[in-house]
Amino acid sequence: MENSALKTQMVELxxxxxxxxxxxxxxxxxxxxxxxxxxxxxxxxSRALIESANATDLARGKEKGLSGPMLDRLRLDTRxxxxxxxxxxxxxxxxxxxxxxxxxxxxxxxxxLRRVRAPIGVLLIIFESRPNVTVEAAAxxxxxxxxxxxxxxxxALATNRTLAKVLREAVAETxxxxxxxxxxxxxxxxRAAIAELLKLEGLIDLVIPRGGESLIRMVAxxxxxxxxxxxxxxxxxxxxxxADLNLAKTIALNSKLQRVxxxxxxxxxxxxxxxxxxxxxxxxxxxxxxxxxxxVCPETKAILAAAGISxxxxxxxxxxxxxxxxxxxxxxxxxxxxxEAAADHIEQYGxxxxxxxxxxxxxxxxxxxxxxxxxxxxxxxxxxxxxGFEFGLGAEIGISxxxxxxRGPMGxxxxxxxxxxxxxxxxLRT
Amino acid sequence: MENSALKTQMVELxxxxxxxxxxxxxxxxxxxxxxxxxxxxxxxxSRALIESANATDLARGKEKGLSGPMLDRLRLDTRxxxxxxxxxxxxxxxxxxxxxxxxxxxxxxxxxLRRVRAPIGVLLIIFESRPNVTVEAAAxxxxxxxxxxxxxxxxALATNRTLAKVLREAVAETxxxxxxxxxxxxxxxxRAAIAELLKLEGLIDLVIPRGGESLIRMVAxxxxxxxxxxxxxxxxxxxxxxADLNLAKTIALNSKLQRVxxxxxxxxxxxxxxxxxxxxxxxxxxxxxxxxxxxVCPETKAILAAAGISxxxxxxxxxxxxxxxxxxxxxxxxxxxxxEAAADHIEQYGxxxxxxxxxxxxxxxxxxxxxxxxxxxxxxxxxxxxxGFEFGLGAEIGISxxxxxxRGPMGxxxxxxxxxxxxxxxxLRT
Numbered sequence: 001m002e003n004s005a006l007k008t009q010m011v012e013l014x015x016x017x018x019x020x021x022x023x024x025x026x027x028x029x030x031x032x033x034x035x036x037x038x039x040x041x042x043x044x045x046s047r048a049l050i051e052s053a054n055a056t057d058l059a060r061g062k063e064k065g066l067s068g069p070m071l072d073r074l075r076l077d078t079r080x081x082x083x084x085x086x087x088x089x090x091x092x093x094x095x096x097x098x099x100x101x102x103x104x105x106x107x108x109x110x111x112x113l114r115r116v117r118a119p120i121g122v123l124l125i126i127f128e129s130r131p132n133v134t135v136e137a138a139a140x141x142x143x144x145x146x147x148x149x150x151x152x153x154x155x156a157l158a159t160n161r162t163l164a165k166v167l168r169e170a171v172a173e174t175x176x177x178x179x180x181x182x183x184x185x186x187x188x189x190x191r192a193a194i195a196e197l198l199k200l201e202g203l204i205d206l207v208i209p210r211g212g213e214s215l216i217r218m219v220a221x222x223x224x225x226x227x228x229x230x231x232x233x234x235x236x237x238x239x240x241x242x243a244d245l246n247l248a249k250t251i252a253l254n255s256k257l258q259r260v261x262x263x264x265x266x267x268x269x270x271x272x273x274x275x276x277x278x279x280x281x282x283x284x285x286x287x288x289x290x291x292x293x294x295x296v297c298p299e300t301k302a303i304l305a306a307a308g309i310s311x312x313x314x315x316x317x318x319x320x321x322x323x324x325x326x327x328x329x330x331x332x333x334x335x336x337x338x339x340e341a342a343a344d345h346i347e348q349y350g351x352x353x354x355x356x357x358x359x360x361x362x363x364x365x366x367x368x369x370x371x372x373x374x375x376x377x378x379x380x381x382x383x384x385x386x387x388g389f390e391f392g393l394g395a396e397i398g399i400s401x402x403x404x405x406x407r408g409p410m411g412x413x414x415x416x417x418x419x420x421x422x423x424x425x426x427x428l429r430t
Numbered sequence: 431m432e433n434s435a436l437k438t439q440m441v442e443l444x445x446x447x448x449x450x451x452x453x454x455x456x457x458x459x460x461x462x463x464x465x466x467x468x469x470x471x472x473x474x475x476s477r478a479l480i481e482s483a484n485a486t487d488l489a490r491g492k493e494k495g496l497s498g499p500m501l502d503r504l505r506l507d508t509r510x511x512x513x514x515x516x517x518x519x520x521x522x523x524x525x526x527x528x529x530x531x532x533x534x535x536x537x538x539x540x541x542x543l544r545r546v547r548a549p550i551g552v553l554l555i556i557f558e559s560r561p562n563v564t565v566e567a568a569a570x571x572x573x574x575x576x577x578x579x580x581x582x583x584x585x586a587l588a589t590n591r592t593l594a595k596v597l598r599e600a601v602a603e604t605x606x607x608x609x610x611x612x613x614x615x616x617x618x619x620x621r622a623a624i625a626e627l628l629k630l631e632g633l634i635d636l637v638i639p640r641g642g643e644s645l646i647r648m649v650a651x652x653x654x655x656x657x658x659x660x661x662x663x664x665x666x667x668x669x670x671x672x673a674d675l676n677l678a679k680t681i682a683l684n685s686k687l688q689r690v691x692x693x694x695x696x697x698x699x700x701x702x703x704x705x706x707x708x709x710x711x712x713x714x715x716x717x718x719x720x721x722x723x724x725x726v727c728p729e730t731k732a733i734l735a736a737a738g739i740s741x742x743x744x745x746x747x748x749x750x751x752x753x754x755x756x757x758x759x760x761x762x763x764x765x766x767x768x769x770e771a772a773a774d775h776i777e778q779y780g781x782x783x784x785x786x787x788x789x790x791x792x793x794x795x796x797x798x799x800x801x802x803x804x805x806x807x808x809x810x811x812x813x814x815x816x817x818g819f820e821f822g823l824g825a826e827i828g829i830s831x832x833x834x835x836x837r838g839p840m841g842x843x844x845x846x847x848x849x850x851x852x853x854x855x856x857x858l859r860t
Contacts (some may be wrong), residue, residue: 022777026800105822111811113821120833121803205833220654226834247856254858347452362853369851370456373551381541381854390859391543391850392535403550403635403847404656405835417833420821421799423792424811426677428684429820 003192010196013149013184014203017122020181021147025119027176029096032143035171035178039139040088042170046162047081053162054131061155073130074156084135091139094394097413098145112423117416119145121205124197126151126219128211131159138167138183140397144415147182149197149204154189161187198223210398228400228410232325232351233263235383238342238368240359241274247380248275248358249283255356255383257290261327263399264354264386268322268332270342276300276335281307287331288313295321296333303335322349339364343371350374352401354386354408375401375408433622440626443579443614444633447552450611451577455549457606459526462573465601465608469569470518472600476592477511483592484561491585503560504586514565521569524824527843528575542853547846549575551635554627556581556649558641561589568597568613570827574845577612579627579634584619591617628653640828658830658840662755662781663693665813668772668798670789671704677810678705678788679713685786685813687720691757693829694784694816698752698762700772706730706765711737717761718743725751726763733765752779769794773801780804782831784816784838805831805838 054076102115123146127133141148152160164185171178207227209219237255239248255266295317321332336342356378357368365379376386388396393411400406406414484506532545553576557563571578582590594615601608637657639649667685669678685696725747751762766772786808787798795809806816818826823841830836836844
């Protein structure tokens with residue numbers, strides 16, 4: 001498409017979304033829930049249409065030579081569509097964050113001052129993953145009173161278009177309708193569309209890129225619209241002096257191996273020198289038995305060698321090792337002289353996502369939580385628990401490794417801002 | 431200064447601030463308060479030194495031909511220094527936001543999950559105004575556990591340097607000292623220093639530019655560090671149908687004229703057509719009596735002409751009129767057919783700062799508050815009340831017209847983020 005035509009099209013899309021957001025912002029909860037229920041019905045009714053669009057994407061994907069796992073992620077079958085419909089009903093059941101009072105006080109001059117949650121406005125969500133995200137993100141935005149502009153991967157374009165069409169028609173059909181333009185999918189595979197959208201500072205209020213680090217950096221570097229980012233999950237398990245070594249092993253194994261290709265899986269094991277010789281041989285052997293490669297500091301290597309452990313899965317760490325987010329069955333290991341040194345290591349190499357300490361001492365747990373500047377800091381629990389559903393948020397729009405606005409797992413509330421509302425009877429500034 | 435030397439110097443400054451922030455983050459409230467009290471004493475003891483530095487700035491300012499009001503803003507005399515010391519004691523008395531629990535719940539697996547306020551880290555505050563801001567901003571950052579890098583106007587450089595020196599020495603002298611590098615003033619007038627600092631995404635967590643729109647745009651356009659902005663205050667007073675016209679006049683006058691060169695002063699008066707003929711002649715006459723120029727829509731002009739009001743302060747509005755932030759004794763006036771039209775006008779021309787409706791109807795007040803997407807939306811109260819002290823925040827670091835992180839007047843809490851802290855006894859992901 002010609003560039004100026006694309007630009008005009010994207011501006012028009014964002015303007016329509018903005019107008020829809022104004023309507024959506026004042027809709028009562030029941031109208032939004034009704035729209036979500038209609039959307040769920042719409043998905044079920046339009047199953048054949050969606051599956052046929054998905055077949056088109058799958059066929060194109062095969063032609064392009066997408067890998068088996070990639071094709072699996074792209075596939076949306078009857079069961080998948082039913083699950084999406086169930087997800088919409090679950091979002092219905094979540095409390096509406098809009099209008100929730102955050103604070104209330106009466107000023108000395110009699111002004112009643114309240115801080116109340118309000119929608120952010122227009123959200124641009126850019127993602128690479130499965131077409132499911134189109135439905136999940138649209139539902140969470142709708143429930144929180146925000147219009148959304150969704151840009152999924154180009155390999156899922158036909159599916160995403162169809163899903164959006166079904167959702168838009170369904171939500172606009174209710175008694176107190178949600179404007180169709182509350183849900184928008186960018187209907188071109190042209191990557192220049194993203195660049196145009198990222199320029200629309202006055203029309204789009206927030207960008208949430210979900211995907212690999214390169215996508216997120218591309219977005220952050222090309223927009224002045226506020227962005228909530230999630231760069232990496234270099235999560236740490238720190239085994240403190242005096243730790244229960246069985247508990248430490250259990251937490252390290254669960255953090256590293258329960259699921260490896262996810263951001264809250266641990267990448268690095270830090271061990272206090274006091275327990276290193278007692279802890280590391282068995283922990284390392286168990287990790288390697290489970291197929292986990294280890295990249296260890298020289299001190300760890302010596303301890304393992306002394307214990308007679310050598311293995312082709314055992315490698316020496318290099319200077320860069322501790323920055324790695326493996327997302328795989330690989331773990332960095334390092335011995336540290338103190339809790340403070342563990343915190344220093346995390347400050348230097350970590351990504352401010354999630355860390356855990358295994359310690360019998362509540363005081364040392366508190367100290368670790370105070371020293372470590374990450375979104376989630378646990379005591380005696382697996383890093384894998386850093387998750388919107390595990391936290392009881394009822395939903396997860398992503399995990400923020402930023403510090404502003406939202407930190408850690410983001411639910412519906414994190415898709416809102418607030419307003420200060422003042423009710424007076426003639427209060428003036430004196 | 432050579433560019434690479436300047437760069438090195440700024441990186442070093444930010445690194446030191448970051449290290450100081452880590453210490454500051456875990457200091458107990460009493461240590462921070464003790465540092466603030468020492469700082470207050472330090473200012474009083476070093477009065478002569480500060481006044482002499484200020485005399486240098488004033489002499490340079492006169493040479494450069496700064497205006498009388500500019501020189502007044504630059505001046506820091508004995509009384510001014512005493513007031514700064516009093517201000518430090520007031521910050522002492524504010525509650526410490528760090529460690530405050532925002533939420534607490536026990537998950538089904540037994541994990542105690544708490545959301546707790548934490549410092550943001552290193553804040554860069556760029557301002558144009560009086561040297562007082564150096565002391566006020568340093569105190570608010572210190573109390574909220576953040577290290578600060580302050581860059582004031584070049585005309586106040588000698589004063590700001592001296593203030594920073596006094597503060598740094600004082601806070602580092604206490605029993606549990608605050609590192610001197612928690613408070614930093616950029617000690618060069620070279621504007622390139624700002625450009626270098628704005629590049630330090632990994633070292634600086636937040637930028638707060640305080641000043642005119644051009645400063646704020648320059649900052650926002652030259653950094654990827656999150657920025658909290660305050661562009662303009664195009665605030666509206668909307669007089670609804672059925673309004674008490676005396677109340678409406680009082681609120682309009684106070685909003686416009688109580689102090690004109692401030693962001694929460696009203697710039698535009700919107701009047702429902704139903705009350706326009708009864709309200710506008712007297713309101714306009716009173717505004718003009720007080721020296722306020724009016725830029726009015728044709729319908730308003732006709733009503734005033736019919737009432738025999740003509741005045742050289744009366745002008746016709748143009749297409750651009752309603753975007754104006756006058757910061758002066760000038761007001762735009764427009765008649766609207768409905769509350770919804772008033773909200774539409776505010777959406778198009780406003781700056782999302784503060785608006786007020788004068789109405790006898792609580793329902794219409796609520797509707798206006800729901801429709802208008804601004805930081806502060808009042809019913810029957812002056813826009814001038816949109817202020818950190820009036821809101822009882824005890825301090826004001828600025829007013830945000832952004833929607834992310836902080837909106838409206840910002841106090842100490844807005845200088846914090848949060849952490850998720852989880853306390854377990856072996857919880858795993860299953």
